[in-house]
Amino acid sequence: MRTAGPGAAAGLRAAPVWARLGGLSRIGTLAAVLVLFCVSGGMLWLVGYNYDGLAGSAATKIHPSTYMIVLVFCWSLIASGDPVSRGIHLASARPATLLMLVVTIAVIVVTLLRGGAGIGGLVDTYVAACLLVFLLADADDETMATLTTLLHVVMTLNALLALAEFVTQIRLFPYRFDGIAFETDTRSAALHGHPLANAMITACYLMALISGARPLSPSVRGTLIALQSAALVVFGGRTALLASLALGLCYGIVVLFASLRRGRVSLVGAAIGCLLAALLPVAIGGLAALGFFDDLAARFISDGGSANARKEMLDLLGMFSLGDLVFGPDNELVDTLRRVNGLEWGIENPFIRMILYQGAIVTALVTVAFGLFMYELARLGRAGGVWLPMVVWIILLNGSESIATKTTLPAKFAIVVLCLYRPERQGRTNTLSPASSARAPRSWPGRAAG
DSSP, X not given: OOXXXXXXXXXXXXXXXXXXXXXXXXXXXXXXXXXHHHOOHHHHHHTTOOOSSSSSOGGGXXXXXXXXXXXXXXXXXXXXXXXXXXXXXXXXXXXHHHHHHHHHHHHHHHHHHTTOOOHHHHIIIIIHHHHHHHHHTTOOHHHHHHHHHHHHHHHHHHHHHHHHHHHHOOOSSOOEETTEEOTTOOSXXXXXXXXXXXXXXXXXXXXXXXXXXXXXXXXXXXXXXXXXHHHHHHHTOHHHHHHHHHHHHHHHHHHHHHHHHHTOOOHHHHHHHHHHHHHHHHHHHHHHHTTHHHHHHHHHHOOTTHHHHHHHHHHHHTTSOHHHHXXXXXXXXXXXXXXXXXOTTXXXXXXXXXXXXXXXXXXXXXXXXXXXXXHHHHHHSOSSSTHHHHHHHXXXXXXXXXXXXXXXXXXXXXXXXXXXXXXXXXXXXXXXXXXHHTTSOOOOTTGGGO
16 A cells, blocks of 8 residues: 655655554654663662673563564554565665574574573674664654654763763762672763773764764764763773774864865864863863873773783683584583683673684674674765774774673664764665655665565
8 A cells, every 4th residue: 555645746656654663663662762772781780670690580681672672663563554565675675684683583593402591692782783773764854863862862961970970989870790789890880881881882972973963063063072082081991992082083184184175164163173272271181180081091001801811712712622613612611611711701802702602603694694784784874974983883892792792782883873874865765764755756675565
């Protein structure tokens, strides 16, 4: 069934009903994203939901936002009136996302057959991100604008909370493992829980503010960039800080010289730049008085054993036969050897961790599928600039267990890219909103199935 749209007189057709995101689905998606960004494991512990620990029910090892995303996606299929056509439409519009979802389900089945653990991690890490991308494939401009505003508000609150925790040395929702908070870790936990998780998503959001977020005024963008930069330091992520500083400065210098060469320098931007330059010495003096730079220097001097952990994880590979590494060694043996070799806090590389726990075959499948998923996500945004958060994202993924264990970061990163690099609706073949079909003549993926 097709409905007539504003462009019917010009021979244009509106989107089919099954290719639209209904009102309840839109509200559910916004609510799920709000829970995704605002509810950490430390916050869940306060209500008796042991998300980050080993003890407790298996149901609590999946984040509440993931449950919400799954329910909203299922409802969107039912509410469309034609789940088959909508499924074909989504598969055609987001093939790499579908591949990532299929590979994840296959890995879950293999893990269950081997009697392994960590199913919740696969669901949170990959399933939630894939279904969220599917849901937003049909989001209209109004929904995406609301979601973008929500993202800015939440990340601003997160940065302000991080700075408040730094000043007061009181963490409201500290990272807890089976209820035990790490009192020796004084880094800010804010809304995302673990300091390094905060650092990763803040760095990617910061890069997206620098090279994306075009609807924002220069003054608002500049304020948000300064705020997120300060928050990034108090989270204590050295890799995130260095990668953001290096790539952000390079991008800024390139853009500045390009603007000067074209002679198109904004007077407002120049005035803001002069004002910031004048305030910079005052800000540096204030931060030094608060001990800001002392804490930052301490993070670089003492790495908490990270360098040694990266050496030990390579040695761990040599303790298994080629067959074990291809098909996956016994997980209990891996856990034992990991602890014996001083890797209690994990294996700080996702690919080495996946090889040790799931084998090279599964690692290769997940790597290829995830790489294509990221490539598709980058193509959904406007051309130019999206490479900046993507490069930082890839660098940071390789500095910890990241996507090899339970994390909601891929879903958060997808929201950052889809919101701050929203494509222009007119004339784009991968845009799936009814409004765009009224403006530009094109065919819908999977229309024949309708």
